[in-house]
Amino acid sequence: MLPLKALIVEDEAPARMELRYLLEPHKGVVQVVGEAASAEEARTLIAAIDYDVIFLDVSMPGESGMALGAALKSSAKRGVKLVFISAYEEYALDAFSVEAVDYLLKPVSPERISETIRRLTAGMTPVEGPEEETAELLEWVPCDQNGHTAPVPIEEICYIQAELDTIYVATRDGRKPTRFTLGELENRLPSTFIRTHRSFIVHTRYVKEIMPHFNGTYLLKIKDKRESEVPVSRANVRRVKEVFHLA
Incomplete structure (x- = not known):
């Protein structure tokens, strides 16, 4: 359809x-x-x-x-x-x-x-077409570093952030831009990554603290050198609570 x-x-x-x-x-x-x-x-x-x-x-x-x-x-x-x-x-x-x-x-x-x-x-008839292929999970994300490609292993990524028109991949030491969109990354990252906000995807293994914020939202403190704080939007609070078993 x-x-x-x-x-x-x-x-x-x-x-x-x-x-x-x-x-x-x-x-x-x-x-x-x-x-x-x-x-x-x-x-x-x-x-x-x-x-x-x-x-x-x-x-x-x-x-x-x-x-x-x-x-x-x-x-x-x-x-x-x-x-x-x-x-x-x-x-x-x-x-x-x-x-x-x-x-x-x-x-x-x-x-x-x-x-x-x-x-x-409900009740709408879909138009038949080719079956969608499941996107293959990434093992690393290609990022830009001084005009060269720098592959960042998935296990080293703390979080991913959309800032203006650029997507940044953040590790413990810093961050690098990538040409992937947030949507593409969300579909090709393992289940240890969750969307917390329209501008952020977080690697749950790098979450150090979960801090209550205003209007029932949260901030996630990240295990990196900057102790970055990532927002959780109201639409994603339930998912974060499920992942971290919050009451």
Whole structure:
């Protein structure tokens, strides 16, 4: 099946970025092709493009996401799938009264997004194509050092960081840039590596301390010379707790 064209409607930029990150692993099924910071902005985009699914924040300044969803379901856009997102449970009944596919509570976890994707694609017929090959795990990551290739063994990597347009591989002694993307590395690293943030992948064997941070998030102190601190975003807290057996 072709990817569903998705629009994110959320007034807070960090929340839009977080949702994009959560949907990234499912880009073959749901492709984000638009973002709006208000219902008014969303209406302009919806008039120009036939979106298949709209992720709607319930509470926004001006017209609410719930009001926009209800308007869409009573208009020519009735066929669009709606997924509401809120920090509160109280709007769930209203959401399903306008035939919402799902209602997500913040903070949204990767597992919960996977369930939403399953609901969005239920009953859809996939287009047959070549079977995907499983990506071969890396034994080392090629990095750049003074214009030459420096292979860094997997077991020496403490963490990997995206900084602006560059991906850095960090060891105990320092860090080097690589041409791999975070997504490519995430798919080709062993299970001892976990994604903790949209900009970080961590080698769990180099985690020295797990420190509570604000709003239920964490910081991971790394066993390197700099005692680096790596953030854990709200979307990845559950996974970190599972890996390190936190209560």
